[in-house]
Amino acid sequence: MPGVDPKSYVSFDAKVRQAKAAERGKFQFLFLPDGPSQMVDIDNEAPNFNLDVMLTLAAIARETSRIGLIATGSTTFSEPYNLARQFKALDIMSHGRAGWNAVTSSGEDVAANYGQRIPSSADRYGRADEMVRLVQALWGSWGQDAWVHDQATGQFAKGDDVVPINLGGKYVASRGPLYIPPSEQGQPVVVHAGGSPNAHALAGRYASVAIGASFTIEDARAQRAAFRAGAERAGRDPDEIKYFPGLMTTIAKDRRTALDRRIAMTGRTFPQRTAYLQQMLGVRLDPARLDDPISPDQLAAARPSPHDPRSAHALKIARQGWSLRDVLAHGVIDYHPVIAGPAVEAADHMQEWFEAEAADGFWISPDIYEDGVDAFVDGVVPILQERGLFHTDYESATLRGHLGAPAQYGPDPRVMD
Amino acid sequence: MPGVDPKSYVSFDAKVRQAKAAERGKFQFLFLPDGPSQMVDIDNEAPNFNLDVMLTLAAIARETSRIGLIATGSTTFSEPYNLARQFKALDIMSHGRAGWNAVTSSGEDVAANYGQRIPSSADRYGRADEMVRLVQALWGSWGQDAWVHDQATGQFAKGDDVVPINLGGKYVASRGPLYIPPSEQGQPVVVHAGGSPNAHALAGRYASVAIGASFTIEDARAQRAAFRAGAERAGRDPDEIKYFPGLMTTIAKDRRTALDRRIAMTGRTFPQRTAYLQQMLGVRLDPARLDDPISPDQLAAARPSPHDPRSAHALKIARQGWSLRDVLAHGVIDYHPVIAGPAVEAADHMQEWFEAEAADGFWISPDIYEDGVDAFVDGVVPILQERGLFHTDYESATLRGHLGAPAQYGPDPRVMD
Numbered sequence: 076m077p078g079v080d081p082k083s084y085v086s087f088d089a090k091v092r093q094a095k096a097a098e099r100g101k102f103q104f105l106f107l108p109d110g111p112s113q114m115v116d117i118d119n120e121a122p123n124f125n126l127d128v129m130l131t132l133a134a135i136a137r138e139t140s141r142i143g144l145i146a147t148g149s150t151t152f153s154e155p156y157n158l159a160r161q162f163k164a165l166d167i168m169s170h171g172r173a174g175w176n177a178v179t180s181s182g183e184d185v186a187a188n189y190g191q192r193i194p195s196s197a198d199r200y201g202r203a204d205e206m207v208r209l210v211q212a213l214w215g216s217w218g219q220d221a222w223v224h225d226q227a228t229g230q231f232a233k234g235d236d237v238v239p240i241n242l243g244g245k246y247v248a249s250r251g252p253l254y255i256p257p258s259e260q261g262q263p264v265v266v267h268a269g270g271s272p273n274a275h276a277l278a279g280r281y282a283s284v285a286i287g288a289s290f291t292i293e294d295a296r297a298q299r300a301a302f303r304a305g306a307e308r309a310g311r312d313p314d315e316i317k318y319f320p321g322l323m324t325t326i327a328k329d330r331r332t333a334l335d336r337r338i339a340m341t342g343r344t345f346p347q348r349t350a351y352l353q354q355m356l357g358v359r360l361d362p363a364r365l366d367d368p369i370s371p372d373q374l375a376a377a378r379p380s381p382h383d384p385r386s387a388h389a390l391k392i393a394r395q396g397w398s399l400r401d402v403l404a405h406g407v408i409d410y411h412p413v414i415a416g417p418a419v420e421a422a423d424h425m426q427e428w429f430e431a432e433a434a435d436g437f438w439i440s441p442d443i444y445e446d447g448v449d450a451f452v453d454g455v456v457p458i459l460q461e462r463g464l465f466h467t468d469y470e471s472a473t474l475r476g477h478l479g480a481p482a483q484y485g486p487d488p489r490v491m492d
Numbered sequence: 493m494p495g496v497d498p499k500s501y502v503s504f505d506a507k508v509r510q511a512k513a514a515e516r517g518k519f520q521f522l523f524l525p526d527g528p529s530q531m532v533d534i535d536n537e538a539p540n541f542n543l544d545v546m547l548t549l550a551a552i553a554r555e556t557s558r559i560g561l562i563a564t565g566s567t568t569f570s571e572p573y574n575l576a577r578q579f580k581a582l583d584i585m586s587h588g589r590a591g592w593n594a595v596t597s598s599g600e601d602v603a604a605n606y607g608q609r610i611p612s613s614a615d616r617y618g619r620a621d622e623m624v625r626l627v628q629a630l631w632g633s634w635g636q637d638a639w640v641h642d643q644a645t646g647q648f649a650k651g652d653d654v655v656p657i658n659l660g661g662k663y664v665a666s667r668g669p670l671y672i673p674p675s676e677q678g679q680p681v682v683v684h685a686g687g688s689p690n691a692h693a694l695a696g697r698y699a700s701v702a703i704g705a706s707f708t709i710e711d712a713r714a715q716r717a718a719f720r721a722g723a724e725r726a727g728r729d730p731d732e733i734k735y736f737p738g739l740m741t742t743i744a745k746d747r748r749t750a751l752d753r754r755i756a757m758t759g760r761t762f763p764q765r766t767a768y769l770q771q772m773l774g775v776r777l778d779p780a781r782l783d784d785p786i787s788p789d790q791l792a793a794a795r796p797s798p799h800d801p802r803s804a805h806a807l808k809i810a811r812q813g814w815s816l817r818d819v820l821a822h823g824v825i826d827y828h829p830v831i832a833g834p835a836v837e838a839a840d841h842m843q844e845w846f847e848a849e850a851a852d853g854f855w856i857s858p859d860i861y862e863d864g865v866d867a868f869v870d871g872v873v874p875i876l877q878e879r880g881l882f883h884t885d886y887e888s889a890t891l892r893g894h895l896g897a898p899a900q901y902g903p904d905p906r907v908m909d
């Protein structure tokens with residue numbers, strides 16, 4: 076896009092700048108997805124993910140002070156001891172702001188990077204369950220009050236309270252202990268991102284946050300209810316798990332300016348995307364005629380595809396008379412609902428979903444080209460604050476505090492029963 | 493120790509402060525060992541290793557600009573794709589200053605943290621060889637000139653030059669590619685630390701740096717020659733591998749002050765260490781009488797143990813008439829030769845070893861309590877500079893440049909033959 080540093084893909088400075096903008100906006104946390112793999116058209120697009128999520132958050136941890144820091148770590152393709160150590164070290168480094176998005180990884184492209192194939196869902200979630208328990212046990216293996224560091228007596232720690240865990244199951248095992256004392260929040264918060272029944276069960280047992288993808292209020296309500304039910308089945312209070320559906324934003328003074336920004340950013344991919352939109356609407360679309368509106372005949376013939384939950388919305392936008400290019404610029408085939416327009420539209424969307432009990436909050440993906448985060452912070456946040464829907468400052472210094480998640484150190488005793 | 497922050501074990505601020513002091517002294521690199529495990533007497537001592545070597549170096553990368561950053565990563569207990577990605581990301585983050593100390597890990601205490609037992613030496617070094625080749629192949633899988641990021645045409649990268657590697661052997665496999673372009677030095681430098689014939693062979697094939705432990709000039713010369721021979725056998729110029737034996741220092745205005753500092757730091761462990769010294773010297777020593785010199789009868793009867801290369805030096809110190817406590821304070825049973833005394837003694841030691849071709853440089857471990865690094869930088873470095881033995885400023889901005897290591901991107905074609 077014009078005016079943007081074309082090398083920002085490798086710029087840790089850029090990540091830190093965006094994180095500071097989010098902290099200025101009092102966001103409770105950053106959430107970094109991870110493959111690790113990249114299914115992008117590298118000729119035309121930068122890869123989606125960070126070079127490395129942990130190093131990115133390490134840089135951000137040192138240069139921010141309040142915002143929570145959640146990274147994705149695969150339960151299938153990570154060594155539990157390495158993962159446990161790195162997340163708890165990040166928790167120490169950030170003074171209690173770390174979270175682990177524990178996902179099983181589901182793409183064959185990811186598995187191939189590990190010289191493997193994707194295991195069955197039963198094996199992935201079986202291992203995920205063992206992983207979370209083992210990692211939490213390692214986190215708690217340095218007893219909460221073991222670190223005395225008493226200069227008068229010279230005692231460093233109570234050796235009897237820093238002890239091996241000797242846990243092993245069908246998939247993973249470790250002796251421990253992990254030589255890291257508790258952080259300001261004890262240990263990292265567990266997060267999950269997924270939508271299958273297995274995901275609801277895993278998140279129900281361990282997660283304080285579930286990140287979701289839903290395109291309608293009805294779907295989001297159903298997902299939120301499914302995670303809450305998962306928590307209840309595991310013996311927890313359903314309020315202990317917060318559901319955050321995604322929302323992508325391009326905030327600008329008006330719809331036209333926002334659409335033009337999105338065309339400048341992603342327009343190169345529109346010819347390919349036309350084929351996908353054609354399937355969603357069930358009519359033939361011509362990638363050579365991006366500037367024409369979809370014709371009345373085509374609109375009359377269009378039928379939203381039952382296989383894609385975004386189809387009805389895409390048809391609604393098409394019927395407003397936009398050109399094919401503008402329909403695509405609305406983000407009708409993006410990963411989450413898209414708001415491209417003035418700040419108040421994003422605020423209205425969030426208020427409506429929140430009041431309908433479809434969301435406890437949102438995972439916002441502002442377009443991150445230079446000032447995308449700032450546009451959200453300066454435009455949408457003040458409206459939410461005026462409406463009494465969003466805090467005006469951090470009430471806590473830890474991620475656990477930001478989320479209102481109960482204290483926990485080591486495994487949750489309710490779940491281990 | 494009095495006056496020291498007893499919580500510095502978890503302080504990333506302290507690590508960054510020490511790194512800045514080393515950079516002020518124009519050190520070519522930091523070298524962080526790693527278990528990962530901790531065999532310490534936690535009641536009395538802080539664990540030896542960093543909470544997490546990669547996060548520590550990430551913090552340091554952002555807050556320094558010239559010093560090289562070498563972290564230890566196990567070839568036995570790491571996933572190759574995860575390791576490759578994290579080191580190359582660190583290389584980007586530090587603008588070409590990263591190095592990987594590739595070690596096989598040899599302790600059962602480490603293996604137990606991974607729910608395993610230590611494999612045979614053949615299996616460890618077999619896997620290590622595959623690991624280094626695979627990791628270097630991943631590092632080179634984003635072609636050196638593939639990243640065009642051309643704002644005029646909109647092309648991001650040459651897709652044909654960012655391609656899978658599809659490498660697999662007996663131990664590890666990965667498809668790739670790794671979506672990280674070259675750093676300012678291309679890719680991280682490979683380092684090894686060990687002393688066995690297998691270590692000489694592995695380092696000979698891949699390493700630009702070998703870190704060693706030797707207590708005498710003769711032993712250091714032999715080790716250095718063994719690494720150089722390993723490089724020659726692999727078809728490389730022996731000057732491509734630099735040998736850096738360890739040296740531990742407590743620099744103070746005189747010997748007495750240095751010994752007192754070491755007693756304050758580690759004196760609590762002396763009663764246990766007495767038993768070890770007893771074995772080294774072959775005489776009975778009384779841990780209750782630390783303040784008495786070793787008696788003339790005992791000194792006459794003492795025989796240096798042939799099983800510990802430090803024994804002759806320990807006996808030499810004991811014969812100088814020091815108390816048992818002071819003998820231990822000289823560091824006679826530490827991991828490397830110890831200089832406890834004025835700066836000129838350290839400079840003399842280094843000059844003697846260097847001129848005897850026993851070292852290309854040194855891995856300095858100053859005692860790191862608050863001002864240990866500064867004492868070395870302010871005391872020893874100027875003497876070495878005056879003698880024309882050490883540079884007065886960095887000549888390069890990358891680790892590869894600091895070492896004079898030849899350019900390399902992807903695997904070394906000579907070794908792959």
Ligand SMILES: Cc1cc2nc3c(=O)[nH]c(=O)nc-3n(C[C@H](O)[C@H](O)[C@H](O)COP(=O)(O)O)c2cc1C
Nearest residue numbers: 108109147178179180181268269270271286287288
């Ligand atoms: C909002 C959202 C974000 C996700 N982020 C990630 C991610 O960062 N990394 C990943 O491997 N999978 C991610 N997933 C995928 C899920 O973890 C899960 O693998 C996927 O939904 C398939 O479900 P299953 O694993 O239960 O079969 C995400 C899913 C959703 C809905």
Ligand SMILES: Cc1cc2nc3c(=O)[nH]c(=O)nc-3n(C[C@H](O)[C@H](O)[C@H](O)COP(=O)(O)O)c2cc1C
Nearest residue numbers: 525526564595596597598685686687688703704705
């Ligand atoms: C100076 C030095 C530093 C070492 N640092 C590490 C280290 O940080 N981590 C590690 O696992 N092993 C380390 N080692 C151990 C060696 O990698 C190696 O495992 C050990 O010398 C045993 O030899 P072998 O593995 O060939 O049997 C170090 C060895 C030396 C001499």
